[in-house]
Amino acid sequence: MKPTTDRSRxxxxxxxxxxxxxxxxxVSRALRDLPHVAPATRLRVRAVAExxxxxxxxxxxxxxxxxTFTVAMALPLVxxxxxxxxVAGAERVLSADGYDVLLYAVEDRTVLDRFLADARYRKRxxxxxxxxxxxxxxxFDALAGEGAALVTVGPVDSRFCSVSIDNVAAAGLAADHLLxxxxxxxxxxxxxxxxxxxxxxxxxxxxxxxAACGRAGVEVRPDHIxxxxxxxxxxxxxxDRILDTDSPPTxxxxxxxxxxxxxIHRARQRGMAVPGDLSVLGFDDHDLAxxxxxxxxxxxxxxxxxxxxxxxxxxxxxxxxxxxxxVHPVEVVARATTAPPAA
Amino acid sequence: MKPTTDRSRxxxxxxxxxxxxxxxxxVSRALRDLPHVAPATRLRVRAVAExxxxxxxxxxxxxxxxxTFTVAMALPLVxxxxxxxxVAGAERVLSADGYDVLLYAVEDRTVLDRFLADARYRKRxxxxxxxxxxxxxxxFDALAGEGAALVTVGPVDSRFCSVSIDNVAAAGLAADHLLxxxxxxxxxxxxxxxxxxxxxxxxxxxxxxxAACGRAGVEVRPDHIxxxxxxxxxxxxxxDRILDTDSPPTxxxxxxxxxxxxxIHRARQRGMAVPGDLSVLGFDDHDLAxxxxxxxxxxxxxxxxxxxxxxxxxxxxxxxxxxxxxVHPVEVVARATTAPPAA
DNA sequence: ATGAAAGCGCTAACAG
DNA sequence: CTGTTAGCGCTTTCAT
Numbered sequence: 001m002k003p004t005t006d007r008s009r010x011x012x013x014x015x016x017x018x019x020x021x022x023x024x025x026x027v028s029r030a031l032r033d034l035p036h037v038a039p040a041t042r043l044r045v046r047a048v049a050e051x052x053x054x055x056x057x058x059x060x061x062x063x064x065x066x067x068t069f070t071v072a073m074a075l076p077l078v079x080x081x082x083x084x085x086x087v088a089g090a091e092r093v094l095s096a097d098g099y100d101v102l103l104y105a106v107e108d109r110t111v112l113d114r115f116l117a118d119a120r121y122r123k124r125x126x127x128x129x130x131x132x133x134x135x136x137x138x139x140f141d142a143l144a145g146e147g148a149a150l151v152t153v154g155p156v157d158s159r160f161c162s163v164s165i166d167n168v169a170a171a172g173l174a175a176d177h178l179l180x181x182x183x184x185x186x187x188x189x190x191x192x193x194x195x196x197x198x199x200x201x202x203x204x205x206x207x208x209x210x211a212a213c214g215r216a217g218v219e220v221r222p223d224h225i226x227x228x229x230x231x232x233x234x235x236x237x238x239x240d241r242i243l244d245t246d247s248p249p250t251x252x253x254x255x256x257x258x259x260x261x262x263x264i265h266r267a268r269q270r271g272m273a274v275p276g277d278l279s280v281l282g283f284d285d286h287d288l289a290x291x292x293x294x295x296x297x298x299x300x301x302x303x304x305x306x307x308x309x310x311x312x313x314x315x316x317x318x319x320x321x322x323x324x325x326x327v328h329p330v331e332v333v334a335r336a337t338t339a340p341p342a343a
Numbered sequence: 344m345k346p347t348t349d350r351s352r353x354x355x356x357x358x359x360x361x362x363x364x365x366x367x368x369x370v371s372r373a374l375r376d377l378p379h380v381a382p383a384t385r386l387r388v389r390a391v392a393e394x395x396x397x398x399x400x401x402x403x404x405x406x407x408x409x410x411t412f413t414v415a416m417a418l419p420l421v422x423x424x425x426x427x428x429x430v431a432g433a434e435r436v437l438s439a440d441g442y443d444v445l446l447y448a449v450e451d452r453t454v455l456d457r458f459l460a461d462a463r464y465r466k467r468x469x470x471x472x473x474x475x476x477x478x479x480x481x482x483f484d485a486l487a488g489e490g491a492a493l494v495t496v497g498p499v500d501s502r503f504c505s506v507s508i509d510n511v512a513a514a515g516l517a518a519d520h521l522l523x524x525x526x527x528x529x530x531x532x533x534x535x536x537x538x539x540x541x542x543x544x545x546x547x548x549x550x551x552x553x554a555a556c557g558r559a560g561v562e563v564r565p566d567h568i569x570x571x572x573x574x575x576x577x578x579x580x581x582x583d584r585i586l587d588t589d590s591p592p593t594x595x596x597x598x599x600x601x602x603x604x605x606x607i608h609r610a611r612q613r614g615m616a617v618p619g620d621l622s623v624l625g626f627d628d629h630d631l632a633x634x635x636x637x638x639x640x641x642x643x644x645x646x647x648x649x650x651x652x653x654x655x656x657x658x659x660x661x662x663x664x665x666x667x668x669x670v671h672p673v674e675v676v677a678r679a680t681t682a683p684p685a686a
Numbered sequence: 687a688t689g690a691a692a693g694c695g696c697t698a699a700c701a702g
Numbered sequence: 703c704t705g706t707t708a709g710c711g712c713t714t715t716c717a718t
Contacts, residue, residue, distance in 0.1 A: 010466070012695060023705045028697060036703055057466050059402040059411070060695035063710045068402070070445075070467075079431030079645070081424070088422030091448050100463065102413075103446050105434050118398050120443065123353070124413075232634055258631070265634035288601070288631055291575055291608035302422065355711060366689045371713060379687055403711035406694045 011054040020048040031056070071312055072121035074104040075131035080230075081258070081286050082301055086131050086153055089305025090312075097313055099126075106133055116142075127151065127312045134200055151311045153304050155200060156325055161311040163326045165299050167201055170330040171208030174253045174281055174297050177332045179216045182340045183251040183279060186213060187224040189238040189263055190255030202227075205255045205283070224249050228259035235262030243270065243278075250341040251279035257286035257296055264294070264337060275339035285333055293336035300328050354397040363391040374399070414655055415464035417447040418474035423573075424601070424629050425644055429474050429496055432648025433655075440656055442469075449476055459485075470494065470655045477543055494654045496647050498543060499668055504654040506669045508642050510544055513673040514551030517596045517624055517640050520675045522559045525683045526594040526622065529556060530567040532581040532606060533598030545570075548598045548626070567592050571602035578605030586613065586621075593684040594622035600629035600639055607637070607680060618682035628676055636679035643671050 017024045022041060030037045030045035037045075048054075062068045071094055075083045091101050102125055106112050115121070116139060121128055127149035135143070140157045143150050156162040178186055188209055190202045206225065213220050223245045228238040235254055239262070242248060254260035260282030264274050272278050275295075282289060285298035307326050314320030360367045365384060373380045373388035380388075391397075405411045414437055418426045434444050445468055449455050458464070459482060464471055470492035478486070483500045486493050499505040521529055531552055533545045549568065556563050566588045571581040578597055582605070585591060597603035603625030607617050615621050618638075625632060628641035650669050657663030 010695090013697095014695080024696075025698085025706080026704055029704090032697090038703060041703080053460075055461050055463065055466070056697095057406070057695050058463070059405045059466065060710090061697070062402045063400070063406055063712090064695075064697040066697095066710085077431070078434055079427050081427075084422050084424075084427035087446070088420070088448065091421055091446060095448065100467065101446050103430070103434060103444050105431065105438065117396075120398065120401070123398075123400050123402065124443065232630060236634075261631060261634045265636075287575060288604060288635075291579075291604045292631075292635065293608075353711090356713095357711080367712075368690080368714080369688055372688090375713090381687060384687080399713095400711050403694090404713070406696090407711075407713040409694085409713095 010057070011052045013054070013056065016045065016049050016052055016054045019052060020045045028056075068124060068126050069098060070100045070102055070125045071127045071129060071309075072102040072104060072125035073129045073131065074106045074115060074121070074133060076105070076107050076133060078103065078105050082256075082284060083131060085301040086305035086308070089302040089307075090129065090309040091305075093306050093309040094312070099313075106130075122146075122148070126316055129153065129308055129312060130155075131308075132199055132201065149312070149315050151308050151315065153308050159323055161308075161315060161320065161324045161326075163304050163308045163311065163328065165328050165330050167204035168208035168211070170283070170297050170299070171205040171253070171255075172212035173330065173332050174205075174283070175209045175212035175216070177295075177334065177338065178251045178253060178279060178281060179213070179218065181251070181279065181338060183249070184218055184341075185224075185247065185249040185251075186218065186220050187226075187239075187242045187249035187252035188220060188255075189226055189228040189235055189242070189252055189259050192227055202255055209253055221245070224252075228254060228256075228262070230256050230259060232258050232262035232265075235259030236266035237262075239263035239266050239280075240270075243267065243272070248278075250277075251281070251338065253281045253283075255283050257282035257284045257289050257294060260294055260296065260337070261286075261288075261292055264292075275337050276342055279338040279341070281338050289333075290335070295335045295338040296333050297330050298333045299330045303328060353400070354395045356397070356399065359388065359392050359395055359397045362395060363388045371399075411467060411469050412441060413443045413445055413468045414470045414472060414652075415445040415447060415468035416472045416474065417449045417458060417464070417476060419448070419450050419476060421446065421448050425599075425627060426474060428644040429648035429651070432645040432650075433472065433652040434648075436649050436652040437655070442656075449473075465489075465491070469659055472496065472651055472655060473498075474651075475542055475544065492655070492658050494651050494658065496651050502666055504651075504658060504663065504667045504669075506647050506651045506654065506671065508671050508673050510547035511551035511554070513626070513640050513642070514548040514596070514598075515555035516673065516675050517548075517626070518552045518555035518559070520638075520677065520681065521594045521596060521622060521624060522556070522561065524594070524622065524681060526592070527561055527684075528567075528590065528592040528594070529561065529563050530569075530582075530585045530592035530595035531563060531598075532569055532571040532578055532585070532595055532602050535570055545598055552596055564588070564592075567595075571597060571599075571605070573599050573602060575601050575605035575608075578602030579609035580605075582606035582609050582623075583613075586610065586615070591621075593620075594624070594681065596624045596626075598626050600625035600627045600632050600637060603637055603639065603680070604629075604631075604635055607635075618680050619685055622681040622684070624681050632676075633678070638678045638681040639676050640673050641676045642673045646671060 013024045017027045030042040132154035144159045151161045226238040228234040282296035356367045360370045373385040475497035487502045494504040569581040571577040625639035
């Protein structure tokens with residue numbers, strides 16, 4: 001058992017300097033691949049550092065240099081599929097480049113205000129990624145003023161890089177799919193999310209859906225538009241309300257797969273055949289959508305995370321300068337929960 | 344617009360000290376509720392700090408004091424339901440106590456080795472939580488030697504706090520449920536996970552399942568035990584192999600809901616009725632298990648996360664000293680995918 | 687009860 | 703190419 005690494009007392013840069021017979025400055029340079037270090041010296045220092053198991057204390061170096069090699073991610077719900085995918089994607093590319101990720105769940109206005117106010121993340125990270133959190137113009141202004149390295153997934157502000165989809169167009173696709181199947185009485189499950197902070201998404205999807213219907217000369221009754229809170233239960237409750245109206249629709253579009261699955265479940269519990277009596281179209285293409293046979297609008301969620309991370313890295317390395325706005329494609333995936341209307 | 348907060352230059356403790364007419368030491372004490380500060384002074388300092396929007400630089404204080412107020416969480420797959428729930432639960436209670444969470448995806452041996460070796464997390468966090476990552480005894484020894492504040496979800500080592508379930512007993516419950524329904528030919532989808540690092544879980548669940556079957560005098564054929572890799576697709580492929588044997592089972596137990604759903608989907612694609620021709624029982628009680636009508640073994644996943652966070656907090660505050668081993672209950676949730684065998 | 691001063695471990699000029 | 707020396711912002715004795 002060779003004592004390659006002695007973990008009793010943290011190895012400092014001085015230990016390495018002493019062992020390598022150079023100054024701490026040289027060690028610092030050598031290890032960070034900065035110029036002005038003789039190749040031989042660099043090699044020797046690297047070897048010593050390796051042998052001693054030395055790793056620069058991130059706090060000390062941040063304090064001295066200002067960089068943390070950490071990026072903060074703020075998102076409403078860590079446990080929801082969509083967000084977990086974005087995080088997973090981002091973590092992968094960030095960690096590959098040596099960055100750590102700090103996770104903040106910002107589920108409502110109160111938390112957001114506090115988050116923005118004390119800006120813990122600010123001193124702890126080199127960049128901030130916010131996922132589907134709606135910031136006010138004033139808040140964007142403030143961030144821009146601070147010169148924050150901010151990248152968004154979802155909302156887009158002209159001053160910051162962003163990754164998003166065209167929700168209006170996507171919802172139009174949804175309407176077209178249903179319309180194309182021959183449906184003329186349509187319902188919509190979406191509406192305002194529970195907490196007002198995330199999501200302009202529901203609005204956009206509603207607008208896009210209604211606009212496409214309008215173009216086809218189809219009107220959607222207001223009582224066929226119900227909020228499903230983006231949850232399974234919400235989707236179930238929403239479809240209940242929609243089906244309880246007189247002359248219920250023959251097809252509904254749910255703004256998330258979770259809501260769609262809840263709606264399908266409830267419709268079937270009520271004895272309706274899906275898609276026979278009711279077609280249901282979801283949104284996202286959740287991991288379980290396929291086994292559920294769910295027709296949906298697919299967006300590359302994990303890719304959102306990877307892309308946003310790439311933007312962050314570009315920003316931090318200076319390769320990306322002007323705000324880049326990435327818009328990912330979406331597509332209709334017709335499976336087994338949408339079909340032409342019975343009649 | 345009163346300039347309550349000037350974000351141009353970070354506010355330092357000196358600014359506060361100057362503005363409050365005291366020394367930095369006093370500010371430091373006052374703000375951290377340390378003794379030896381006159382009540383009036385404390386109030387004044389607090390007010391000034393508030394007005395200036397001052398927040399101690401976490402890196403500077405960690406450097407000086409050694410604490411980071413951050414806990415690191417390492418888990419194999421950030422994007423899987425189970426892990427995202429654990430993280431969500433932990434984040435909630437940790438952030439409530441002012442702790443930030445650092446996320447590390449450790450998906451295989453290589454990454455784990457590197458993770459353990461350079462111990463980035465070590466200097467960046469006050470505690471480490473590992474979720475379903477199997478550490479060798481030597482690795483636990485090393486961590487114990489370092490005096491690491493480690494809490495596990497899943498694996499249990501006598502020297503560290505842990506949160507777990509009794510997988511053997513849980514799988515026994517699964518077998519008993521199926522056996523109780525009258526099944527005598529049983530299959531098992533689980534086996535080794537893809538990456539060898541996480542999960543003693545599959546082994547334990549297999550052992551528990553087989554043991555319970557054994558007690559009932561029922562033997563499970565080796566070709567009815569197939570690895571499903573803990574994914575939807577894996578579950579589907581696994582059930583294919585099981586059903587392709589001669590004399591296939593009338594019921595299968597999948598060690599995760601995702602695999603169970605994949606299996607059900609495939610069985611139905613093959614024209615089998617579930618549960619008519621084949622009963623399928625899952626494990627976890629995934630958010631979507633209910634809408635899928637999936638019978639399953641429920642474990643309180645989110646609670647795992649909350650509990651592990653509580654243990655971390657206890658450890659860090661010194662309230663918890665000796666290793667605490669929390670074992671969460673599990674229960675059978677019989678829904679619509681398990682029923683007595685047809686014959 | 688409060689202040690002065692010595693670091694924490696590292697980086698970044700500035701010399702040489 | 704390499705070493706010296708200030709700090710970075712905060713905590714913590716040790717005085718007072």
